[in-house]
Amino acid sequence: MDTHASATNLPDSAEANAHVPHEEEHAHPTWSTYWKVALILTLITVAEVWLYYIPSFVAGRGFIPTLLVLSALKFTIVVMFYMHLKYDHRLFRVLFTGPLMIAALTLLALMFLFGHLYIKIM
Amino acid sequence: MTAPAARIPVVHTSAPAPHHYTTLGLDSRKVAIWAFIGSECMLFVSLISTYLIYKGRSVVGPFPHETWTDPSTGHVLKPILNIPVTSASTFVLLMSSLFMVLALAAVQNKERPKHTRGERVLGNSKLWLWMTAIAGTTFLGFQAFEFTSFVHEGLTIRTNLFGSSFFTLTGFHGAHVTAGVLWLVTLLAIDYRRGLGSRDSLLVDIAALYWHFVDVIWIVIFTLVYLIK
Numbered sequence: 001m002d003t004h005a006s007a008t009n010l011p012d013s014a015e016a017n018a019h020v021p022h023e024e025e026h027a028h029p030t031w032s033t034y035w036k037v038a039l040i041l042t043l044i045t046v047a048e049v050w051l052y053y054i055p056s057f058v059a060g061r062g063f064i065p066t067l068l069v070l071s072a073l074k075f076t077i078v079v080m081f082y083m084h085l086k087y088d089h090r091l092f093r094v095l096f097t098g099p100l101m102i103a104a105l106t107l108l109a110l111m112f113l114f115g116h117l118y119i120k121i122m
Numbered sequence: 123m124t125a126p127a128a129r130i131p132v133v134h135t136s137a138p139a140p141h142h143y144t145t146l147g148l149d150s151r152k153v154a155i156w157a158f159i160g161s162e163c164m165l166f167v168s169l170i171s172t173y174l175i176y177k178g179r180s181v182v183g184p185f186p187h188e189t190w191t192d193p194s195t196g197h198v199l200k201p202i203l204n205i206p207v208t209s210a211s212t213f214v215l216l217m218s219s220l221f222m223v224l225a226l227a228a229v230q231n232k233e234r235p236k237h238t239r240g241e242r243v244l245g246n247s248k249l250w251l252w253m254t255a256i257a258g259t260t261f262l263g264f265q266a267f268e269f270t271s272f273v274h275e276g277l278t279i280r281t282n283l284f285g286s287s288f289f290t291l292t293g294f295h296g297a298h299v300t301a302g303v304l305w306l307v308t309l310l311a312i313d314y315r316r317g318l319g320s321r322d323s324l325l326v327d328i329a330a331l332y333w334h335f336v337d338v339i340w341i342v343i344f345t346l347v348y349l350i351k
Contacts, residue, residue, distance in 0.1 A: 031227060031244055038220040045216065049209045052349050064350055071345035075338050082223045083334045089148055092156045099160035103167035107174075114175045 028084055037081045044074050155328045159335045162298075166339050169294055170346060173287040180282035184275060187351040202277055203348055204268065211264035212344050215299075218257030219337045225250035226330045230323045247326075248313050254333065255306040258299055265296045288347065295343060298336050305329050 029037075048070050057063055080086040085093055142150045183190025184199040191198050228247040236242045243249065269289070272278075279289040309329055312318060318326060 028227070028230075031224065034220060034223050034227070038217065041216050041219075042213065045209070045212060048345065048349055049205065052205060058351060067345050067349055071341055074341045078219060078334055078338050078341065082219050082337075083331055089146065091146060091148065091153065095153070095156040095160050096163070100163045103164045106164075107167050107171050110171045110175060 028087055029081055033081065037077060041074055041077060044070050149324055151328060152324065152331075155331050159331065162335060162339075166291075166294070166342075169287075169291045170342065173291050173347060176283040176287045180284045182282050184277050184281075186284060186288070186347075199276060202272060202275055204271070205348060207264060207268060208344065208348050211261050211268075212340065214257050214264070215261045215337055215340050218254050218261070219334050221250050221253040221257060222330045222333045225254060226323070226326050229318045229326045230320055232317075232319045247318050248310065251306055251310050251313060255303055255310065258303040258306065258333075262296060262299055262303070265292065265299075291343065291347065295336070295339060298339070302329075302333050302336050305332065 048067060051057055051063065051066060079096070085096065144150055144153060183192070184202040186203045187201045189198060189200050224244065225247050228245045228250055231245055232247065234245070236245050269292075272285075277285045277288075279285055306329065309318065309326060312322070312325075
């Protein structure tokens with residue numbers, strides 16, 4: 001339904017002068033896709049909160065990894081579908097994931113440095 | 123005797139202002155907003171790192187997930203985080219992202235004919251921009267309620283390490299939401315003044331990217347700060 005790629009709505013002169021065709025950009029999702037994505041995000045959030053209220057699960061080893069995976073899933077879905085990173089130019093992906101990777105590695109390094117994460121050797 | 127008709131060049135005042143495009147043919151404003159979002163990722167990860175480093179190292183309460191008894195008064199302070207309220211505010215912010223993306227789709231498809239009532243509702247950019255702004259303001263209301271209740275229960279930014287890092291992190295996020303709501307209000311003003319059309323889709327797209335970024339940051343904060351004990 002929505003076939004407009006907003007980054008490419010060039011005026012005629014700019015369109016003619018554009019050097020590289022936008023073969024990497026595709027149509028954005030449809031309205032129904034947006035509603036489905038919202039439903040999935042809501043269900044994941046409900047699952048997260050539901051897990052929080054299960055004491056046996058909270059006490060177990062799987063609680064934190066499960067929450068982190070669910071959170072990462074929600075993050076990815078919003079970035080891919082609502083921010084259109086899945087459909088937009090590759091440069092935008094680089095501009096976003098590059099700093100994100102640096103930030104994530106810094107976070108992990110700080111966690112090791114301050115003793116919140118451990119690596120078992122031997 | 124009449125003067126000969128002078129040749130006056132036609133000036134299209136309604137033509138869009140010239141924009142700068144990169145050599146890839148991408149609008150530089152969109153490249154700029156993605157670069158800005160990348161830098162904002164680093165800012166928020168630094169705040170989240172600070173929160174996680176200080177987590178569990180507060181000497182005095184109240185604490186986020188545990189009860190604490192004040193040794194001087196014997197007063198028992200219950201865990202301070204209110205998960206049901208924060209879950210509701212998280213849901214509101216998630217829905218605001220849906221409204222924002224519907225506003226963008228409505229602007230992009232403004233010139234398309236709408237035959238059914240459903241198509242007219244989905245194509246109403248003012249409605250979806252209003253809904254997004256209202257949802258953002260509701261989220262801020264939840265945050266104001268949370269901050270006020272924390273202060274009443276004895277947790278301020280100066281109480282302990284948890285209070286300092288928590289208020290700094292969520293306060294920065296709240297400031298970003300406030301900026302987003304103001305941005306949405308300016309878009310609404312433009313829409314009421316001259317109408318947002320498909321030629322303005324990039325304006326709305328850039329605002330939408332910022333809004334969704336604020337949403338994804340909250341997704342991370344909700345898990346790391348509120349749910350993980």
